[in-house]
Every structure is written in structure tokens, then in C-alpha cells.
Amino acid sequence: MVEVREGLQARTWSQASNEQWALRRGAQATLRRAGADDEAAVRELVEGLSRDSRYFRFLTGGRVADSIIEGLVRPDADGAALVVTVPTVDGGAEVVANGQFVVTDRDTAEFAVVVADDWQGQGLGRRLITKLQQLAQAAGVRRLRGDVLSENRRMLAILRGLGFSCRRNPEDSFLHEATLAFGAADADATASLPAGWFGAR
Numbered sequence: 001m002v003e004v005r006e007g008l009q010a011r012t013w014s015q016a017s018n019e020q021w022a023l024r025r026g027a028q029a030t031l032r033r034a035g036a037d038d039e040a041a042v043r044e045l046v047e048g049l050s051r052d053s054r055y056f057r058f059l060t061g062g063r064v065a066d067s068i069i070e071g072l073v074r075p076d077a078d079g080a081a082l083v084v085t086v087p088t089v090d091g092g093a094e095v096v097a098n099g100q101f102v103v104t105d106r107d108t109a110e111f112a113v114v115v116a117d118d119w120q121g122q123g124l125g126r127r128l129i130t131k132l133q134q135l136a137q138a139a140g141v142r143r144l145r146g147d148v149l150s151e152n153r154r155m156l157a158i159l160r161g162l163g164f165s166c167r168r169n170p171e172d173s174f175l176h177e178a179t180l181a182f183g184a185a186d187a188d189a190t191a192s193l194p195a196g197w198f199g200a201r
């Protein structure tokens with residue numbers, strides 16, 4: 001079991017090399033693996049979210065607990081955590097999006113993403129989810145799943161467009177369950193994708 005876990009992690013991270021993305025409004029963004037150093041910047045991203053965005057992502061309009069922020073940048077052994085940054089005028093970098101998945105059992109990875117309000121609608125969310133999908137496939141899980149608030153039309157539209165099946169949770173009508181099942185053929189195809197296969201939309 002230990003070997004399996006180590007194998008999953010190695011394959012996951014070998015796919016997560018930095019990528020440069022040209023955004024619709026012209027900015028150049030960098031996708032990279034998140035780390036403990038990003039905790040403060042991700043806290044800032046979360047604190048800056050509108051009430052709606054915060055609610056859609058964390059199901060709360062209040063302060064997001066430190067333990068949750070920690071999980072956004074430091075996933076468990078089999079998971080992946082990513083951030084997207086853009087350059088700031090002072091030569092630094094601002095985290096404008098975050099996404100991650102955790103492997104909840106040997107077959108399933110559970111994911112979530114968030115994009116800063118000012119940076120929404122430029123293709124970042126879709127690309128981030130596509131990247132998580134690629135990494136989860138490479139990690140060898142059979143499916144990627146997420147809980148989405150039923151009123152989150154944008155997220156559900158993106159996920160359906162990416163091939164997820166989205167159905168209302170029979171036990172909680174406020175939630176939809178989004179699931180993408182991977183076939184063996186998909187995993188082989190993903191493993192052979194070249195680095196930087198994302199093109200500008």
C-alpha cells in the first residue's frame with residue numbers, strides 16, 4: 001500500500017511542471033505547484049473573494065479556518081495543489097487562483113477550485129480544472145468528483161462542458177455531485193501529453 005501511495009504522488013507531481021497561460025484580457029499567468037510558502041498569499045486570495053465566490057467555494061460567508069487554507073496549499077500524500085499567479089507592478093507575483101484534489105479512496109479524487117473575482121471569466125477556472133483532471137488521471141484514480149452548489153451555474157456549465165456528469169444530490173437538493181470517470185485508454189493518452197500542451201484559448 002505504501003508503494004502505491006508513493007507511486008501516485010510521484011506520477012502526480014511529475015505532471016505539474018510550471019506552465020505559462022495567456023489570458024483572454026492579455027495577462028500572462030503562471031500555473032505551478034502550491035507549497036507551504038503560498039499559505040499567506042492564498043489566505044489573501046480567499047479574504048479578497050466576494051461573498052458569493054466565498055460561499056460557492058467554502059459554503060460560508062465568514063472567515064475560512066486556517067486548517068482549510070493549509071489544505072489548499074499542502075494536500076495529503078496522494079493529492080495535488082496548484083496556484084495560478086500573475087505578475088504585480090512591483091515585480092512580485094499575486095496568487096489569483098487555487099485548485100486541488102485529495103484522493104479520498106484508491107479510486108476517487110475529490111477536487112475544488114477558486115478564481116479571484118477580478119480574474120474570473122478569462123478561462124482560468126476551466127484550465128485549472130482541466131489540469132487537475134490531467135493530474136488525477138496520471139495519479140491513477142478512476143474518477144474525479146466534486147460537490148457543487150446547485151445555484152453555481154457557471155461551475156456546472158464548465159464541468160458539463162468538460163464531460164463531467166452533474167446530478168442533483170438526492171439527499172441534499174442544494175448540492176450537485178459532479179463526476180468524471182476515467183477509462184484506461186484516457187490514462188495512457190494523458191501520460192503521453194507533452195509539457196505545455198495547454199494552448200491559449
Ligand SMILES: CC(C)(COP(=O)(O)OP(=O)(O)OC[C@H]1O[C@@H](n2cnc3c(N)ncnc32)[C@H](O)[C@@H]1OP(=O)(O)O)[C@@H](O)C(=O)NCCC(=O)NCCS
Binds near residue numbers: 112127
Ligand atoms: C467557478 C469558477 C472556478 C470558474 O472559473 P472562471 O475562471 O471564472 O471560469 P472560466 O473563465 O474558465 O469559464 C467561464 C465559462 O462559464 C460560462 N459562464 C459564466 N457564467 C455562467 C452562468 N451564469 N451560467 C452558465 N455559464 C456561465 C462562460 O460562458 C464561460 O464559458 P466560455 O469559456 O465558453 O465563454 C470561478 O468563477 C470561481 O472561482 N467562482 C467562485 C468559487 C467557485 O464557485 N468555485 C467552485 C466550487 S465547486
